Amino acid sequence: MAIQNKNLLTLFNPVSKDNPVIVQILGICSCLAVTAKLEPACVMGVSVIAVLAFANVIISLIRKTIPTNIRIIVQLVVVAGLVVIVNQLLTAYQYDVSKQLSVFVSLIVTNCILMGRLEAFAMANKPWPSFLDGIGNGIGYALILIIVAFFRELLGSGTLWGVQVIPQIWYDHGYANNGLMILPPMALIVTGCIIWIHRSYNKDLQE
Amino acid sequence: MENLNIFIRSIFVDNMIFAYFLGMCSFLAVSKNVKTALGLGAAVTFMLVISLPINYLLENYVLRAGALKWLGPEFATVDLSFLSLIMFIAVIASLTQLVEMAVEKYSPSLYASLGIFLPLIAVNCAILGGSLFMQQRDFPNILTATCAGAGWGLGWLLAIVGIAAIRERLQQYSNIPKPLRGVGITFIITGLMGIAFMSFLGIKI
Numbered sequence: 001m002a003i004q005n006k007n008l009l010t011l012f013n014p015v016s017k018d019n020p021v022i023v024q025i026l027g028i029c030s031c032l033a034v035t036a037k038l039e040p041a042c043v044m045g046v047s048v049i050a051v052l053a054f055a056n057v058i059i060s061l062i063r064k065t066i067p068t069n070i071r072i073i074v075q076l077v078v079v080a081g082l083v084v085i086v087n088q089l090l091t092a093y094q095y096d097v098s099k100q101l102s103v104f105v106s107l108i109v110t111n112c113i114l115m116g117r118l119e120a121f122a123m124a125n126k127p128w129p130s131f132l133d134g135i136g137n138g139i140g141y142a143l144i145l146i147i148v149a150f151f152r153e154l155l156g157s158g159t160l161w162g163v164q165v166i167p168q169i170w171y172d173h174g175y176a177n178n179g180l181m182i183l184p185p186m187a188l189i190v191t192g193c194i195i196w197i198h199r200s201y202n203k204d205l206q207e
Numbered sequence: 208m209e210n211l212n213i214f215i216r217s218i219f220v221d222n223m224i225f226a227y228f229l230g231m232c233s234f235l236a237v238s239k240n241v242k243t244a245l246g247l248g249a250a251v252t253f254m255l256v257i258s259l260p261i262n263y264l265l266e267n268y269v270l271r272a273g274a275l276k277w278l279g280p281e282f283a284t285v286d287l288s289f290l291s292l293i294m295f296i297a298v299i300a301s302l303t304q305l306v307e308m309a310v311e312k313y314s315p316s317l318y319a320s321l322g323i324f325l326p327l328i329a330v331n332c333a334i335l336g337g338s339l340f341m342q343q344r345d346f347p348n349i350l351t352a353t354c355a356g357a358g359w360g361l362g363w364l365l366a367i368v369g370i371a372a373i374r375e376r377l378q379q380y381s382n383i384p385k386p387l388r389g390v391g392i393t394f395i396i397t398g399l400m401g402i403a404f405m406s407f408l409g410i411k412i
Contacts, residue, residue, distance in 0.1 A: 025390055028231040029332045072329065073300055080293045088289065106292050106339055110332040112232040184226060185401030192387075192394030199386035206385050 010129050014136040020113045021144040022195045023205060027113035030104045031145055032187040038161045040100045041149035045142025047090070051082045051108055052117060052141075053134035059122040060130035075118050076109065083108045113141055148190050156181030210354040213346075217358025220408055221340075223333045224366040225401035230333030234367055235393055244371035245364070252360025254306065254328050255337050258299050259356030262338040263349050265294055295338045303329040333363055370397060 020026045027048075034044045058078050059066075066074050087105050090098040098105065108114065117137055122130045153159055155178045158166035166175065180186055199205050223229045230251065237247050269275065272286035311318045328334060337359050346352045373396055377383070383392050 022390075025235055026232060028235065029228050029336075032228040032231070073297075076296055076300060076330075077293070080296055084289060084292055087292070107229070107332050107336060109292065109296055110330050110335045112330065115330050180402075183402075183405065184228065185398040185405070187228070188394045188398035188401060192391050192398065195391040195394060196384075196387045199391065206388065 007129060007132055011132045011136040014133070014140040015143060016140070016198075017202065019140040019144065019198075020116070020137045021141055022191070022198055024116065026116045027111045027141055028191075030107050030111055031141065032148070032191065033184065034101055034104050035145055035149040035187050036152055036156070036182055036184075037100070038146070038149045038153050040097055041145040042142070043090070043094060043097045044101060044104065045138070045145045047086045047105060048108060048111065048113065048141055049135060049138030051079065051086055052114060052138045053131055054082055055079050055114060056117060056122040056130040056134035057127050059118050060125060060127045063123050071123070072115075075115065079114050079118075080109050113137060144191070144194065147194060148187060151190055152181045152186060156186075209347075210351050213351055214354040214358040217355045218362040218365065219404065221359070222362040222366060222404055223336065223359050224363060224397070225404040227336060229336040230331045230363055233331055234363075234370070234397075235390065238367055238371040238374055238393070240375055241368060241371045244367045248360075248364030248367045250328055251331060251333060251363050252357070254299070254303065254331075254334050255356040255360040255363075256353060257306075258302055258334055259337055259341055259352045260349050261302070262295050262298055263341060263346065263352040265298065266291065266342055270294060291342060292339075295342075296335060299334050299338070300329045333359065366400070369400065 014020055018024065021028065021031055030044065030048075034040045055075075055078055059075060062074075083106060086108070087098070090101070090105060117133060121133045125133070150160070153161075154165065158164060158171075158177050166177075220226070224231065224234055233247060238244050268277065270287045270291045272288060273283050275282035275285045275287075307318075337356055341352050341355065346355065370393065374393065377392065377396075387395075
């Protein structure tokens with residue numbers, strides 16, 4: 001029972017309390033650049049979940065044989081291999097989305113979430129908990145991506161997942177899309193506000 | 208003229224931080240005071256300036272479809288572009304290691320002041336991002352690639368020094384709501400700086 005609880009904790013802690021993006025401040029780079037629309041944000045989230053989970057398992061399996069001096073390079077090679085696979089799959093099956101994501105799928109390689117979790121968790125834990133940790137952190141990352149993308153697409157284009165949700169009659173009465181939300185800097189400000197709200201509920205995280 | 212244009216555009220319009228959010232992690236972590244920010248910025252600029260030409264040569268003479276033609280006509284159909292990501296990151300990681308050793312040997316004082324930042328640069332997205340953008344944009348020659356690298360590096364330096372200066376003042380003179388302190392306000396300031404930088408859009412020389 002105790003082990004089960006611990007595994008559950010590894011899975012669900014990163015979703016809110018220990019969220020990789022807004023608490024650990026990892027993986028900001030890619031997180032913000034792909035959130036102008038909901039669809040690429042979801043694809044990116046799923047890619048990161050997959051890469052993170054498998055990289056965690058692989059590194060955890062070989063953690064005892066990696067010499068400490070070259071572990072960064074070994075980790076980079078494992079991650080880069082997985083990212084190449086994801087990239088090829090996306091180009092094959094989701095060509096439009098992969099065009100929108102451009103270099104950011106490749107940049108998962110240098111995503112700090114991966115290096116951070118591999119260093120902090122997979123190097124010291126068994127494969128199964130590492131897998132759960134990867135999934136949990138991936139979900140935490142995807143969650144923030146989706147929240148940011150939701151607001152940016154809703155306010156910036158008046159659509160969700162490409163479907164118009166703001167009724168036409170509003171536009172007829174002078175409602176206008178906020179073009180600023182589409183631009184990159186607003187992603188930072190939206191994330192800043194998420195951090196603000198999150199920290200006002202979790203007082204122990206305040207500085 | 209073309210190169211100068213690309214150089215200036217890379218600093219202001221295509222700024223790594225404000226337009227692409229690359230190298231954000233170290234940008235947020237190391238921007239607490241101006242001096243360390245300057246050190247990291249210099250290191251990133253240096254890495255971009257040397258890694259971009261090398262990756263440019265690699266891309267154009269080894270990886271791209273038909274790039275191996277110089278080896279003989281039978282290699283003209285070889286396309287190694289799926290390897291580019293792994294090659295780029297390997298080049299950057301080993302360059303970082305080399306630069307670290309060189310700096311340690313020839314300039315111990317600089318080495319001491321950069322400290323932990325040198326090895327961290329290997330996983331700085333701005334460097335890898337520079338190489339990937341170079342590949343995506345098909346720069347006409349190696350000089351252009353170098354200019355773009357220098358521009359991106361300087362743009363990154365400018366951004367991190369700017370935010371570090373703002374954060375130093377912020378600590379002394381402002382009364383920020385508690386939940387927003389630290390990371391939260393840094394995000395919002397970066398966003399506002401980004402909006403300011405957007406006024407450079409469309410610069411042509």
